[in-house]
Amino acid sequence: MKNELLAIKEKAMAALAACRDGETLESLRVAYLGKKGELTSILKKMGGLSPEERPAMGQLANEVKVAIEGKISALKEEISKRQLYSRLEKEKIDITLDGKSRPIGKKHPLNTVLDEVENIFIGMGYKIASGPEVEYDYYNFEALNIPKDHPARDTQDTFYINDKVLLRTQTSPVQIRVMEKEKPPIRIIAPGRVYRSDEVDATHSPLFHQIEGLVVDKGITMSDLKGTLEVFIKRLYGEDSVVRFRPHHFPFTEPSAEVDVRCFACEGKGCRLCKNEGWIELLGCGMVHPKVLANCGIDPEVYSGFAFGLGLERMVMRRYNIDDLRLLYENDVRFLDQF
Ligand code: DAH
Numbered sequence: 019m020k021n022e023l024l025a026i027k028e029k030a031m032a033a034l035a036a037c038r039d040g041e042t043l044e045s046l047r048v049a050y051l052g053k054k055g056e057l058t059s060i061l062k063k064m065g066g067l068s069p070e071e072r073p074a075m076g077q078l079a080n081e082v083k084v085a086i087e088g089k090i091s092a093l094k095e096e097i098s099k100r101q102l103y104s105r106l107e108k109e110k111i112d113i114t115l116d117g118k119s120r121p122i123g124k125k126h127p128l129n130t131v132l133d134e135v136e137n138i139f140i141g142m143g144y145k146i147a148s149g150p151e152v153e154y155d156y157y158n159f160e161a162l163n164i165p166k167d168h169p170a171r172d173t174q175d176t177f178y179i180n181d182k183v184l185l186r187t188q189t190s191p192v193q194i195r196v197m198e199k200e201k202p203p204i205r206i207i208a209p210g211r212v213y214r215s216d217e218v219d220a221t222h223s224p225l226f227h228q229i230e231g232l233v234v235d236k237g238i239t240m241s242d243l244k245g246t247l248e249v250f251i252k253r254l255y256g257e258d259s260v261v262r263f264r265p266h267h268f269p270f271t272e273p274s275a276e277v278d279v280r281c282f283a284c285e286g287k288g289c290r291l292c293k294n295e296g297w298i299e300l301l302g303c304g305m306v307h308p309k310v311l312a313n314c315g316i317d318p319e320v321y322s323g324f325a326f327g328l329g330l331e332r333m334v335m336r337r338y339n340i341d342d343l344r345l346l347y348e349n350d351v352r353f354l355d356q357f
Contacts, residue, residue: 019075020075022060023057023075023078023079023082026056027082027085027086030089031086031089033046034046034086034089034093043090043093043097046090051083051086051087057083057086064076124354127334127337127338127346127354128331128346130334131334132229132330134254135207135229135250138250138254139250142205142246144205145207146208147192147208148192149186149189149191149195149210150186151186151210151213152185152186153191154184154191155181155183156182157186157191157194158186158191159171161194161313161314162190162194162269162270163307163313168269170269174187175214176214177213177214177224185212186210186212187212187214189327190270190325192206192210192230193208194313197232197234197310197311197315197316202235202316202323203233203234205232206231206232207229207231208229208230208232209227209230210227210228211226211227212226212227219343220341221343222343223331223344223347227329227330227331228329228330229327230325230327231303231325232306232323232324233323234306234316235321235323236321236322237322238305238323239322240324243303243304243305247277247301251279254333255282256282259280260279260280261277262277262279262297263277264276264278266302268302268304270304270307271303271307272305273304274303276302276303277299277301278298278299279297280297280298281296284296291336300328300332302326302328303324304325305322305324331343
């Protein structure tokens, strides 16, 4: 038995010494130490030994077992270390390689100008307000003093969803929503999308953007309106801008005005940009109509206010000398990359 044990040990050690991977290692473990393994079957024969032989054989068998087990666990560790190293080797990052560059996007020119306008008004203490694009006829027209048969409705070709609901044709309904909810003092601008069923051409689109402004407080006068808009226009177009107020009519303001800036291309002499007018129309404005204040539960005997509305696309086109509105919506990066 002694020889058998020594032979097993020698064989096992030789086999293990040649072993390089976990799978072989496991099959060797089973072959020697497993339930039906070589060493196990010899140990089973121990019972047949004489009592004198047994202790010495028992000790030897144990030594063989411990030796084989020790070698197996040492190998196991070695193999797993080797696997780790080879994985680390493979995963090593080659820092001498160029990185993949991702093109960085830019702000759309509509957003660039919108952000500027917002910042100017935020700097004057205004808050940003918003309202739904799918709007009630009541907010878009009725509450703004534009009743059903009013001619102003004809100029705002409206997408109706049903007789009470439409796509807003202007951002002015946000005025109503803000005044219904908040008590004066109110100072907001409300930028957003508006819709009109216009044919698409170089200056028209069924979707465009307006920025609405509204101030309501005690003692607000036309001079506040003029001063505010002059400051705004000078911040946006430069301190030397010349601003002109022209009488106009809007149903929701009284009095109403349109505001022009002297053409910055020709300084008023007349050119292509200003269509020989010398002036460029910027926005509509006026003192909030007493009826509109009353419609929102604000007493026109106590409070007064001014409002204005401007078209974002026109401002952007003028700023960047863009002659076709459609370019702003086509999302052609070759175009957008220029700003
Ligand atoms: N909502 C008007 C439009 O779409 C623009 C406008 C004019 C808004 C005068 C105002 C305003 O708030 O006071 O033509």
